[in-house]
Every structure is written in C-alpha cells, then in structure tokens.
Amino acid sequence: MKQHTIYKTIAAALLLILPFHATAEETVCAGFIENTTVDNLLVPSNSECDLSNVRVMGTIQIAINATITSRNIVVIGNVQAENARQINILENSRIGGSVQINQGGGAIISDSTIDSDIQFESNSDFFQAQRNIVGGNVQIFQNNGGVEISQNTIDGNLQCKENAPAPTGGANTVRGSKEDQCSQLEMVASKETENKCNSSQPTFGTDGHLHIPRLSVLTQGDDTKYWATLQYVPSLSSGNKLVFELRDPVTNTGSCNQ
Numbered sequence: 583m584k585q586h587t588i589y590k591t592i593a594a595a596l597l598l599i600l601p602f603h604a605t606a607e608e609t610v611c612a613g614f615i616e617n618t619t620v621d622n623l624l625v626p627s628n629s630e631c632d633l634s635n636v637r638v639m640g641t642i643q644i645a646i647n648a649t650i651t652s653r654n655i656v657v658i659g660n661v662q663a664e665n666a667r668q669i670n671i672l673e674n675s676r677i678g679g680s681v682q683i684n685q686g687g688g689a690i691i692s693d694s695t696i697d698s699d700i701q702f703e704s705n706s707d708f709f710q711a712q713r714n715i716v717g718g719n720v721q722i723f724q725n726n727g728g729v730e731i732s733q734n735t736i737d738g739n740l741q742c743k744e745n746a747p748a749p750t751g752g753a754n755t756v757r758g759s760k761e762d763q764c765s766q767l768e769m770v771a772s773k774e775t776e777n778k779c780n781s782s783q784p785t786f787g788t789d790g791h792l793h794i795p796r797l798s799v800l801t802q803g804d805d806t807k808y809w810a811t812l813q814y815v816p817s818l819s820s821g822n823k824l825v826f827e828l829r830d831p832v833t834n835t836g837s838c839n840q
Contacts, residue, residue, distance in 0.1 A: 606640055611650075622659075625650050625666075641679070644669060660698075663689075668707070680718065683709075688727055699738070702729070712751075719758070722749060731767065740764045779809050779838035792826050810835045 606621035611631035622640035625631040625648040633652040644650050644663035653673040660679035663669050669689040671681065680698040683689050688707030691700065691714055699718035702709050707727035711720065711734055719738035722729055722745060729749035731740070739758035742749050752767045754760075760767070784794045792812040812826035819825045828835070 722764070731764065808835055809838055 608622045608624050609615070609620040610624050610626060611633065612626060612629035614632045614634075615636055616634040617636070619637040619639065621638075623631075623633075623636075623638050623642045625642070625644045627645040628647045629645075630649045631644075631651070633650065633655050636652070636655045638655065638657040638659070641659035642650070642657055642661045644661070644666040646665040647667050648663075649666070649668040649670075650663075651668075651670040651672070652675055655671075655675045656678075657676070658678045661669070661671065661677055661681045663683045664685055666683070666686040668687050669681075669683050669691075671677065671689075671691045671694050673693055675694040677694070677696045678698075680701060681691065681696055682699075682701045683703070683705060684701070685704045686707075687705060689702060689705070689709050691711045693713045695715045695717075697717040700711060700714075700716055700720045702725060703721070703723045705725045705727060708729075709722070709725060709727065710730045710732075712730070712732045714734045716734060716736045716738070720731065720734070720736050720740050722731070722742040724744045726746050728747060729742070729745055730751045731742075731749055731754060732751035733753045735755045737757050739761060740754060740756045741761045742764035743762045745763055748763045749767065754767065784792060792814065794810045794812070810828065812828055815825045815827050
C-alpha cells in the first residue's frame with residue numbers, strides 16, 4: 583500500500599514537470615463563417631472564403647488560387663498568402679502580425695489596422711491599401727498589376743521597388759521614410775479605375791462577380807458615372823431570377839468622372 587502511494591506521488595510529480603503540448607486546431611474555410619472564434623484558419627486551394635466578425639487566435643493561410651474576403655475580423659498572428667488569387671481585408675479588421683502576400687493575384691486592404699508589416703511582392707493583379715493604420719513597414723516589390731496606396735498612417739517605412747507600373751496614391755502619413763518609387767506619391771487616378779470605366783459592357787465572371795462599367799447617376803443636372811462590382815447571391819436566386827448584392831461600397835464602387 584505504501585509503495586502504491588509512492589508511485590502515485592511520482593506520477594503526480596511527473597505531470598507537473600513534463601510539459602503538456604496542446605495542438606491548435608485548424609479550421610478550413612471554403613464558404614462563409616461568421617461570429618465565432620477559431621485557432622488557425624486555412625483557405626484551401628481554389629476556394630473562396632468569406633469571414634465576418636471572426637476572431638482567429640493564430641494565423642490565416644490562403645492557399646493556391648484561393649480567395650478570402652474578411653470584414654471586421656481579428657487575427658492574433660499573421661495573414662499569409664502565396665499564389666493566392668485575391669486577398670481582401672476590409673471594414674475595421676485588425677491583424678496582430680503581418681500581412682504577407684506573395685506571387686499571387688491582387689489584394690485590397692482598407693479601413694483596417696495591421697500591427698506589423700504589409701508585404702506585397704511579385705503579384706500580378708491590382709493592390710490597393712487605403713485608410714489603414716500600419717504599425718510596421720509597407721513593402722511593395724516587383725508587382726505588375728498596379729498599386730494604389732492612399733490615406734494610410736504608417737509607423738515604419740513605405741518602400742516600393744521595381745513595380746510596373748509605378749505605384750499611385752498619396753495623402754499617407756509615414757513616420758519612417760518614403761523610399762524609391764513611393765518617395766513622392768501623387769494623388770492621381772489609378773489605372774485600375776480607368777480599366778473598370780473603359781469596359782464596353784457589363785461582364786459576369788466565373789467568380790460570381792458582375793462588373794458594371796458605367797452607371798449614370800443624375801443629381802441636379804449633373805450626370806456622374808460610376809463603376810460597380812456586384813456579388814452573385816445563390817441563396818436568393820431562383821429559376822430565371824439572378825440576385826446580386828453590393829458588398830462594401832468603398833471598395834466595389836468608384837467614380838469614372840476623374
């Protein structure tokens with residue numbers, strides 16, 4: 583009996599001494615997730631993920647040809663994308679680490695807080711960063727889809743090299759240095775806006791986006807033209823009726839009268 587008690591005491595001591603390794607769970611997003619907390623999140627290849635009011639205790643990984651659109655999310659770690667199609671971080675989102683987007687398509691980061699760096703390198707589609715608070719550096723290197731950087735507050739440096747065309751934008755508050763192509767940004771219309779306005783007719787893509795190149799709005803005799811991109815909503819569509827909605831007017835509409 584005494585020996586059994588000694589064994590139990592030793593076992594209890596080992597539990598206190600030996601580290602306990604907990605494995606963080608990975609949530610796969612290939613649809614819509616809202617109002618929840620997850621450990622880590624993965625957007626698998628060729629998938630689309632919509633996040634709303636989601637807290638991620640670890641990191642978000644976006645795989646090859648995948649798309650993520652996030653609104654009002656909190657990520658404790660990094661957002662990492664390589665060979666992804668589109669990254670959208672919108673509407674009061676907060677990333678505790680860095681946003682790293684490499685060798686993929688495009689990205690929009692707007693009205694959000696990034697505590698560390700934004701890195702956008704060797705991508706082929708349009709990148710827009712506007713009205714963000716960035717705790718580290720913004721590094722834009724070797725992209726060829728167009729870049730617009732406007733109205734951001736950047737605690738570190740704004741560094742732009744070997745982008746074709748050169749980045750556009752302005753009205754950024756940079757507490758570090760503005761370097762190379764971003765040393766003297768001007769407020770000019772971006773090439774992306776010109777392309778969206780110059781289309782001859784509406785187009786409906788395989789990603790479910792309906793792009794309207796020119797929509798006239800009459801106000802007190804002034805004819806203002808806008809472009810808009812709408813998202814197809816399968817749950818509201820039926821039969822011959824297709825329903826589209828405008829998500830995030832800040833990033834999915836713009837004026838053609840520039």
